[in-house]
Amino acid sequence: MKRKVLIVGIGAGNPEHVTVQAIAALNQADILFIPNKGDEKADLAQLRHAICERFTAADSGHRLVDFDVPERDRSHPAYEQGVADWHDAVQQVYERLLVEEFSEGETGVFLAWGEPALYDSMLRVFERIAAKGSFDLDYEVVPGISSVQALAAAHKIPLNRIGESILITTGRKLAEGFPANADSVVVMLDGQCAFKTVDPDTEIYWGAYLGTEDEILVSGRLGDVAQKIERLRREARDRKGWIMDTYLLRKPRKG
Ligand SMILES: C[S@@+](CC[C@H](N)C(=O)[O-])C[C@H]1O[C@@H](n2cnc3c(N)ncnc32)[C@H](O)[C@@H]1O
Structure with a gap:
């Protein structure tokens, strides 16, 4: 059976981050898959629903399917193995959706938060x-x-200094030390305030709930x-x- 996934x-x-290409993709959907994740579940699921409602035509005839994304076991003693086990569990969920929800020739749209290529397991899982x-x-990917x-937009700053590089990393990695040879470092997924371990003369541009009314x-x-x-x-x-x-x-x- 043929299945198309976007x-x-x-x-x-x-919601105004949603691109024209994304709107066109949402309107091709026979099925719109809405992931629910962890603590942010209710709030972000509501936002995902609002996006579908706002940007799809009333007569587009799609079905909405909410599904829970398994969470990584943060107590796993070996980080890499913990991630591998988690990806297996996520893959099983997507495979189940492909089996149970699709009919011949249908198009399913999976909503990915932000940009799907950045710290999101969805592309890796579909590749597998x-x-x-x-x-x-x-399957195809629509960037976000x-x-x-x-x-960067909220702080009105460029990400890089002139002629310098930027590195994107996680709080976990930053806690091991400021990356060598990096001038500007973007840190995501930091539950531990790893910035506290960094040289106090470093400049920080911090943002929470970016793009929302709680920003x-x-x-x-x-x-x-x-400390603030x-x-x-x-x-x-x-x-x-x-x-x-x-x-x-x-x-x-320097200097
Ligand atoms: C699993 S990653 C997903 C990243 C996402 N694919 C993106 O393009 O931003 C989740 C991390 O992204 C960052 N993040 C996502 N949305 C955010 C927002 N609205 N405000 C601040 N940080 C956000 C946080 O660092 C969070 O821990």
Whole structure:
């Protein structure tokens, strides 16, 4: 049975991040798959639903299918193995959806947060499913506005300094040390405030809930603002039950 899948980046929180290409893809869907993840479940599922409602034609006749994405076992003693097990579990969920939800020739759209190519397991999982060859699967990817772009726009800053490079990494990696040879570093997936381990003369541009009405922005010298960010982060997470934040670090200028 032939199945077509479109993996569509929907932006990182502002419905107006949804591109014209993404809207066209949403309107091709026979099935719109809406992932639910972890703590942010209710709020972000609502936003994903609002995007589908706002950008699809009333008579487009699609079905909506909500599904839970398994969470990574953060207590797994070996990080790499923990991730591999988690990807297996996620793959099983997608394979089940391909089996149970599709009819011959249907197109299914999977909504991906931000930009699907950036710290998201969906493309890796579809690559694995396609490589197995058990499905007659044709899939395409529609890019989206990432939280990194939303961060730079909100702070009105370029990501790189003139002629310099940028590196995108995780809080976990940053906690091992500021990356060698990097001038500007974008940090995602940091639940531990790893910026506290960095030279206090580093500049930080921090953003939480970017693109949403709860957006919080702080910038300055780390030594001056790190504690404030930690406090704002804790208060916001207590208030909402979840937080998503991203930041750019710029090495202090020499001399
Ligand atoms: C699983 S990754 C997904 C990234 C996504 N594909 C993107 O393009 O932004 C989740 C991380 O993205 C960042 N993030 C996503 N949306 C965000 C937002 N609206 N505000 C701040 N950070 C966000 C956070 O660092 C969060 O931990």
